[in-house]
Amino acid sequence: MHRFAIVFVFVAASCGADSAAPLPIASITPVTSAGAETPKTDPAAKPSLSSASQEPAMTRASWSADRVGPAYKVAFYAVGGHPLSLILFDAVDRELGRIPIAGSGMWGMDSCVAQLGENLIGEVTMSPAQFADFSAHWSSYVVRVWGSPAGDAQPGTMIPLVDTGCRATRQ
Numbered sequence: 571m572h573r574f575a576i577v578f579v580f581v582a583a584s585c586g587a588d589s590a591a592p593l594p595i596a597s598i599t600p601v602t603s604a605g606a607e608t609p610k611t612d613p614a615a616k617p618s619l620s621s622a623s624q625e626p627a628m629t630r631a632s633w634s635a636d637r638v639g640p641a642y643k644v645a646f647y648a649v650g651g652h653p654l655s656l657i658l659f660d661a662v663d664r665e666l667g668r669i670p671i672a673g674s675g676m677w678g679m680d681s682c683v684a685q686l687g688e689n690l691i692g693e694v695t696m697s698p699a700q701f702a703d704f705s706a707h708w709s710s711y712v713v714r715v716w717g718s719p720a721g722d723a724q725p726g727t728m729i730p731l732v733d734t735g736c737r738a739t740r741q
Contacts, residue, residue: 626651627723631691631713634682634736635701642701643740646713647688649732655717656691656729660703661710667694668716682736708733 629650636643646656646669656669672692677683683690696704704711708731715727 627715627718627720628652628654628689628729630730630732631656632688632732632734633708634686634734634738635705636681636683636737637739640698642696642698643693644696644701644704645683645693646691647686647734648691649689652720653689653691654715654723654729656713657716658694659712659714661707663712666700666704666711669694669713670716671719678740680738681740682734682738685738686734686736688734 628648632647632649634645634647636645646658648654653671655671658666658669660666669692672690675683679685711731713729713731715723715725715729717725
């Protein structure tokens with residue numbers, strides 16, 4: 571485990587100094603347990619390609635829904651390739667939500683995310699009325715690409731949407 575030494579530098583104002591003095595500056599330096607500085611990485615070094623960028627971009631998005639209290643968490647999954655951030659539009663082309671690629675998370679075994687084990691993109695929260703409309707008309711909804719970490723999908727590209735059929739209630 572690393573500890574961080576935090577050093578604050580304050581600019582002392584002398585009498586008659588300009589009242590618009592700069593704000594304090596914070597410097598964080600990683601320190602190992604022995605007190606020696608942690609070596610810094612070479613800024614010129616290029617990161618290796620992730621496995622996601624070596625797969626083609628997803629070709630479809632599927633969805634599932636978990637009831638959480640009165641709301642619904644609608645999860646979207648990548649099908650046929652690596653995940654892309656998406657934008658959800660209703661049948662009259664109103665934007666309903668942006669679905670960024672989720673980081674790691676905790677989903678109980680009672681959730682569709684855990685039950686399906688699919689390639690999760692992310693979730694959006696819907697009210698009961700929004701979910702009733704979505705679940706009745708999902709086939710007329712559209713998802714479009716918002717962003718691709720690998721840069722291999724054009725923003726605005728439409729992706730077909732598929733229902734996984736999974737509905738669950740989370741505690």
